[in-house]
Amino acid sequence: MDELFNNLYSKKVMEHFRNPKNMGVIRNPDGVATVGNPRCGDLMKFYIKVGKNKQGGEYFKEVKFQTLGCGAAIATSSMVTTLVKGKPLIEAENVTKQVIAEALDGLPAVKMHCSVLADEGIRKAVKNYYSKQPSQK
Amino acid sequence: MKKLIYLDNAATTPVESRVFAAMKPYFSLKYGNPSEFHLLGQEARKAVEESRRKIASFLGAKAEEIVFTSCASESINFSHKGLIEALRHFAPKSFTPHIITSAIEHKAVLETCQHLENSGLAKVTYLPVDQYGLVKVTDLEKAIQPNTILVSIMYVNNEVGTIQPIAEIGQLLKKVNEQKTKNHQPRTYFHTDATQAIQYLDCQVEKLGVDMLSLTGHKFYAPKGIGALYIKKGTPIRKQQDGGGQEMKLRSGTENVPYIVGLGEAIELISEVKDGQHQKLTELRERLITNILKIPEVYLTGHPQKRVPHIASFVIKGAEGESLILLLSDKKVIASSGSACTSQVLQPSHVLTAMGVAAEVSHGSVRFSLGKNTTIEEIDYVSQILPKIISRLREMAPQI
Numbered sequence: 001m002d003e004l005f006n007n008l009y010s011k012k013v014m015e016h017f018r019n020p021k022n023m024g025v026i027r028n029p030d031g032v033a034t035v036g037n038p039r040c041g042d043l044m045k046f047y048i049k050v051g052k053n054k055q056g057g058e059y060f061k062e063v064k065f066q067t068l069g070c071g072a073a074i075a076t077s078s079m080v081t082t083l084v085k086g087k088p089l090i091e092a093e094n095v096t097k098q099v100i101a102e103a104l105d106g107l108p109a110v111k112m113h114c115s116v117l118a119d120e121g122i123r124k125a126v127k128n129y130y131s132k133q134p135s136q137k
Numbered sequence: 138m139k140k141l142i143y144l145d146n147a148a149t150t151p152v153e154s155r156v157f158a159a160m161k162p163y164f165s166l167k168y169g170n171p172s173e174f175h176l177l178g179q180e181a182r183k184a185v186e187e188s189r190r191k192i193a194s195f196l197g198a199k200a201e202e203i204v205f206t207s208c209a210s211e212s213i214n215f216s217h218k219g220l221i222e223a224l225r226h227f228a229p230k231s232f233t234p235h236i237i238t239s240a241i242e243h244k245a246v247l248e249t250c251q252h253l254e255n256s257g258l259a260k261v262t263y264l265p266v267d268q269y270g271l272v273k274v275t276d277l278e279k280a281i282q283p284n285t286i287l288v289s290i291m292y293v294n295n296e297v298g299t300i301q302p303i304a305e306i307g308q309l310l311k312k313v314n315e316q317k318t319k320n321h322q323p324r325t326y327f328h329t330d331a332t333q334a335i336q337y338l339d340c341q342v343e344k345l346g347v348d349m350l351s352l353t354g355h356k357f358y359a360p361k362g363i364g365a366l367y368i369k370k371g372t373p374i375r376k377q378q379d380g381g382g383q384e385m386k387l388r389s390g391t392e393n394v395p396y397i398v399g400l401g402e403a404i405e406l407i408s409e410v411k412d413g414q415h416q417k418l419t420e421l422r423e424r425l426i427t428n429i430l431k432i433p434e435v436y437l438t439g440h441p442q443k444r445v446p447h448i449a450s451f452v453i454k455g456a457e458g459e460s461l462i463l464l465l466s467d468k469k470v471i472a473s474s475g476s477a478c479t480s481q482v483l484q485p486s487h488v489l490t491a492m493g494v495a496a497e498v499s500h501g502s503v504r505f506s507l508g509k510n511t512t513i514e515e516i517d518y519v520s521q522i523l524p525k526i527i528s529r530l531r532e533m534a535p536q537i
C-alpha cells in the first residue's frame with residue numbers, strides 16, 4: 001500500500017512531494033518571481049540569492065520555492081531548485097520542462113504543464129535579478 | 138500496518154461478503170445461459186428474474202419495468218437517447234424535442250445531453266442551481282415548453298450531497314402533463330439519476346413521480362459493472378444495443394448472471410438496514426462537519442440540512458485538493474477531491490462552479506463519504522490529522 005500512487009506518480013515524485021527540498025522564503029532575495037497556471041489555479045514563487053565565482057561568474061547561491069498546487073507541482077518546484085542550486089545562472093536555460101520531468105523519472109502527460117511552470121518560474125527569477133543589475137539597464 | 142480509513146464510499150464501495158457469497162455459484166457451478174431452455178439455462182433464468190423482482194420491489198415497480206445494464210452511465214445514456222429516438226421516430230422532422238436538466242448533473246447526463254444537442258436531435262436547457270446546489274422548482278416550471286419531452290434531474294449530487302426535490306418535481310410534472318394532455322401536446326417524461334440516493338432515501342418510483350430511474354450497484358456494496366434502469370410501463374424507448382433481444386428486447390447481450398444476482402442481493406440488504414444506517418451515518422457526518430469547520434477558512438459545500446447522510450464536502454482555502462488527498466492517503470485516509478488538478482481536463486468541478494464557488498476556492502475541495510463500516514474513531518482520527526495537513530500545505534504556499 002506504500003506504492004498507493006505509483007500508477008500516477010513515480011517514486012521520485014512522491015519523495016519530493018513528501019519531503020520537498022528548498023521549500024520556504026529567502027529574505028531580501030536577489031531575484032524573485034511568481035508564476036501561475038491559468039488552467040488550474042496553481043501558484044509557484046521562486047526566490048534566488050546570487051553568488052559570484054572567482055571569475056566573477058554568477059551562480060545560484062541559494063534557491064527557495066513556495067507552491068500551491070498538486071503533487072507534481074510541489075515535486076517539480078522542489079526538483080528544479082535542486083537542479084539549479086550551485087550552477088551558473090546561464091545554465092538555467094538548460095533546465096527545461098523535459099529535464100525536470102526526467103529528473104523525476106517522468107510525469108504523467110496531464111501533469112507536464114506543472115513542470116512547465118517550475119521551469120518558467122526559475123527563469124523569471126533570474127530575469128528579475130538581471131533586471132535589477134545596473135549593467136543591464 | 139494501520140488499517141485504511143475508507144471515506145470514499147460515494148466513489149465506490151467494497152463488495153459485501155453476503156453479496157459475494159450469493160454471486161459465487163453463478164460463475165462456475167450455475168453457469169447456464171438464461172436464454173437456454175435446458176435445466177442449467179433455466180436455473181440461471183430463475184436467478185435473473187428473482188433479482189429483477191427484488192429490485193422492482195425495492196423501487197415499488199413491476200418486474201418488467203426493470204432492465205439490467207452495466208452501470209448508471211449506461212442506464213442514463215440508454216434512457217435519454219432511447220426516449221428521444223423513440224419519439225423522433227413518430228414525430229415530424231420539424232419537431233425538435235426539448236430536454237431540461239441541471240448544471241450539476243453527473244457527466245453521464247451532461248455529455249449525453251450534449252451529444253443529443255450536437256447531433257441536432259434535441260435542444261437542452263441547463264437549469265442553474267443556488268449556492269447550496271439546489272435546483273429551484275420554479276425555474277424548472279418556467280423552462281417547460283410544449284416540446285419539452287424530458288426532464289432529467291439527479292436525486293442527490295455526488296460531489297456535495299445535496300438532495301434535490303424530486304417528489305416535488307414529480308408532482309409539478311404530473312400537473313403539467315394533465316394540462317398537456319388536454320392541449321394534445323406530447324407528454325414530459327421524468328428521469329432521475331438515483332446513484333447516490335438508493336442507500337439512504339425513499340426511492341419508491343410512484344412517490345417520486347418518475348418515469349425512469351438509473352442506478353448502479355457498486356455504490357451499495359454490489360460489484361462494479363452492474364446497474365439497472367427503471368422504465369415505467371408505457372414510456373417510449375428505443376433499445377440502444379441491438380442483438381439477441383435479451384432484457385425484453387431492450388438490451389441485447391447475454392445477461393451477466395452473477396452480477397445481476399449480486400445486485401439483487403445488495404438491494405435487499407439495503408431494505409434490511411436502511412433506517413439504522415441513516416441515523417448512525419448522519420450523526421457521524423455531523424460530527425465530522427463540526428470538527429472540520431473549526432479549522433479556519435474551511436467551508437462546507439452543499440446544503441447544510443438537505444444532504445445525504447454519507448457525504449461531507451468542503452472547500453479549503455490556500456490548500457490544493459490533490460495534495461490534500463495525497464497527504465491524507467499517506468496517513469491511510471482515503472478521500473477525494475474535485476480540484477482542477479485532479480481532473481483529466483484540468484477544469485474546476487462543474488458542480489462547484491455552478492454553485493458559484495470561485496475557481497481558486499474549488500481548487501481546495503475535498504469530499505469525505507462515509508459507509509456502513511465507518512466508525513466514530515475513524516471520524517475523530519480524520520478530524521485530528523486534517524488540520525495538520527492543511528497547515529502544512531498552507532505553509533508551503535506563497536502568500537498572495
Ligand code: FES
Nearest residue numbers: 042069070073478
Ligand atoms: S498544479 Fe494543477 S495539475 Fe499540477
